[in-house]
Amino acid sequence: MGAPLTGVRVRCLLSAWMKLSCPRLVHTQTSGKETHFGFQTVPEAEKGKRVYHVFESVAKKYDIMNDSMSLGLHRLWKDWLVRHMNPTPGTQLLDVAGGTGDVAFRFINYIREQREKLSRNKLDHQQNLSWSDISRSYSQEQAGSLMMSKAVICDINKEMLKVGKEKSLRLGYCEGLSWVAGDAEELPFADEKFDIYTIAFGIRNVTHVDKALEEAYRVLKPGGRFLCLEFSQVTNPVLARLYDLYSFQVIPVLGEVIAGDWKSYQYLVESIRRFPPQEEFKEMIEDAGFFKVTYNNLTSGVVAVHSGFKL
Numbered sequence: 001m002g003a004p005l006t007g008v009r010v011r012c013l014l015s016a017w018m019k020l021s022c023p024r025l026v027h028t029q030t031s032g033k034e035t036h037f038g039f040q041t042v043p044e045a046e047k048g049k050r051v052y053h054v055f056e057s058v059a060k061k062y063d064i065m066n067d068s069m070s071l072g073l074h075r076l077w078k079d080w081l082v083r084h085m086n087p088t089p090g091t092q093l094l095d096v097a098g099g100t101g102d103v104a105f106r107f108i109n110y111i112r113e114q115r116e117k118l119s120r121n122k123l124d125h126q127q128n129l130s131w132s133d134i135s136r137s138y139s140q141e142q143a144g145s146l147m148m149s150k151a152v153i154c155d156i157n158k159e160m161l162k163v164g165k166e167k168s169l170r171l172g173y174c175e176g177l178s179w180v181a182g183d184a185e186e187l188p189f190a191d192e193k194f195d196i197y198t199i200a201f202g203i204r205n206v207t208h209v210d211k212a213l214e215e216a217y218r219v220l221k222p223g224g225r226f227l228c229l230e231f232s233q234v235t236n237p238v239l240a241r242l243y244d245l246y247s248f249q250v251i252p253v254l255g256e257v258i259a260g261d262w263k264s265y266q267y268l269v270e271s272i273r274r275f276p277p278q279e280e281f282k283e284m285i286e287d288a289g290f291f292k293v294t295y296n297n298l299t300s301g302v303v304a305v306h307s308g309f310k311l
């Protein structure tokens, strides 16, 4: 006689039947706590550790690799991001996954330029000023050249922050910056603290993108803006083919030659391909509660800048 059909046996039989008839469904059910690390599937808890290791390993060569891999284009994309942001003096910026500070430095430069323009306009409108008036006014402007604007660079990786801090001292950015170690999924900041949240080439490395977006929403003031610069889907098919060849055949080789690290750069390329395309990511931002979500493709969609507002 066969064994009686207990609840456990029924579940086993059902599970065997499901595996045979619908393997994809079973995969998603049993691997609910799995995610991707590049093209590999790894347990969720593992991804953060692996990403940490990648950036710990590349930190010292990160800037030089960025220039070589993107042929300098990352500078233009970051310039575009900050021009699009168009921050005014007094803005409080949070740059998450800020790494070695590129976005924050551009933000500070932009604020300084805005400040100088304002001062020049003010002087132009004041007639009959003596040289001493002009000089006094100039030194007052210099004393508060950022007008309380501030950029907080938050990154999970202490090595990236260390390289960034050293770079900021070398380049003479001593005012208006602070460096904070923290996870995009659990930001160490109070609610409604910032005017602008940026994340450049960071969000695809995060394990739960939805959580990172929720956190972005939480820390922004009402009226605040979310801006994300990330690799995306190339819209031109010829360029897409060339870009694929370049990414998979050249970038890991550059990683090995310049940084002695093939694997980390292989991950970076794979992680780009795993990130959702423009429209899908736009929906994710909307699902997090943002309004007026739009995006701009740069370099035919090699990267895209998504923008949304907390209203």
Ligand SMILES: C[S@@+](CC[C@H](N)C(=O)[O-])C[C@H]1O[C@@H](n2cnc3c(N)ncnc32)[C@H](O)[C@@H]1O
Pocket: 051, 055, 096, 097, 098, 099, 100, 101, 102, 103, 154, 155, 156, 157, 160, 182, 183, 184, 185, 199, 200, 201, 202, 205, 206, 207
């Ligand atoms: C490709 S770098 C981008 C750095 C910088 N934003 C730039 O554009 O040059 C990605 C950064 O994301 C950081 N990162 C990865 N996961 C993170 C997380 N969960 N929270 C905060 N930062 C994270 C890494 O440590 C790394 O510094």
